[in-house]
Amino acid sequence: MLKLKSGGVKKRLIFLLIIVILLFGGSGIYYLSSPVEEEQVKQQQVEIKAGMSSNQVAATLAEAGLIREPLLFRAAVRIRGVEHRLQSGYYDFNTAMSLNEIIDSMVMGRVFKQQFTIPEGATVESIAQRIATQTDVEAEDFLTAAERLSQDFKLLQDYDLSQRKYPLEGYLFPDTYRVVRGVSSDKLVEVMLRQFMAKLDGELWAQIEESEYKVDEIINIASLIEGEAKYDQERELIAGVIYNRLEKGMRLQLDATVQYALSERKDRILYRDLEIESPYNTYRVAGLPPGPINNPGLASIKAALNPAETDYLYYFALEDGSHKFSKSYQEHLRLQNELRYSD
Structure with missing residues (x-):
């Protein structure tokens, strides 16, 4: 009997020891796998x-x-x-x-993803600077990648790119992007090019094919509209002026192209700036510049495909960024003089 009692006590002690180990082991595992700090989160x-x-x-x-x-x-x-x-x-x-x-x-x-936003009308150079401040990609690396990948971009393979400042200017679509940290400069350029192709849906491609102008010319004109227009309601009017002047063989004489040709951006274009030697200076060179002057948004691309039917050939900017439009040079000068004398 004593042996039975002794054996029973021993079994009960072993059982209790196992329970204690499990309890303490379970609580230990729970503790070790729980958050390190929940009150002062880092x-x-x-x-x-x-x-x-x-x-x-x-x-x-x-x-x-x-x-x-x-x-x-x-x-x-x-x-x-x-x-x-x-x-x-x-x-x-x-x-x-x-x-x-x-x-x-x-x-x-x-x-972890990094977010950066490219506004409509940003140039390749300004895009590179924005990316450098918001991601781990250096500006120079981005510019080098953009130059390298332009050789494989199918939309540009039939064009002479020798006079262009940046071959991919116009095709890095302005948008908000979220990319993984450590993304390569090549990947960034590819993502933006894919977004450009995605945004030009079937309807827009159909309009481009029906147009008398090639896709690169449409994007070029869209960039001019983007550079000149501040208000959406004027985009199609400015597009109409650009097409009218092209059809008449007139020089476009757009300040935005001079701005692009300058080494540094200016708040105001001066008369002496209009004399700068550059294929982008549409005050000196007839026709379209050798390539787009910025990366236009969808509104400007649509305006380039849907210009206003107008007889306007001239316009000038007012202080608020809007424009006065006119059909003749005489009317253009008269409106400018009226504004000058009213001040």
Whole structure:
């Protein structure tokens, strides 16, 4: 009987010990896998490089203060069967994320994305500067990529690009972009070119094919409209003036083209600026400039395809950015004089 009692006590003690180990082990695992800090949350950007082992990933996360125990991370990804599904890239983690939330993010590839906005009418040079301030891509790298990739852009393969300042000017579509951190300059250019092609839907392509002008000429004219128009309601009128002058063989004489030809942008074009030697100076050179002078938005592209039916041949800008239009040079001078004397 004593042996039975002794054996029963021993079994009960072993059972209780197992329960205690499980309880303490479970609570320990729960603690180690819980968020590091939920009250004073800290953001941490970490880079998971391609080819990193789970050991290296765990060490990187521990060093950033995002997990408590690297060993538990390694065990968790193995148990879940995702050890080889952790995606590389930059991640924006925080200390309020649990171990499983961090793992889920890497399995799903929820990498940190950078956002930048290119306004309508931006030039390739200004785009490069904007990108340099909002992403990890250097301005010079972007310009080099734009020059290199222009050789493979199908829409330009039939054109002489030798006189163009930047061959892809006009085709880097102005929009808001979200790209992963660490994106290459080539990838950025490709994304913007794809957006250009996507925005020119079937209806617009049909209009271009019906037009007497080639697609590059349409984009060129759209860039002139973008450079000259401040208000949407004037875009089609300005387009009408441009087409009228082209059909009559008149020089376009657009300040926006002179601005593009200058080495530095000016708040106001002076008479001496109109004499600058450049194929883009439409005060000196007849016809369209050798290429677009900026990257126009959809409104200007549509205006280039739908010019106003008008007899206007001249216009000049008012202080608020709107324009006065006229049919003859005499009327053009009269309106300017009236404005001058009214001041």
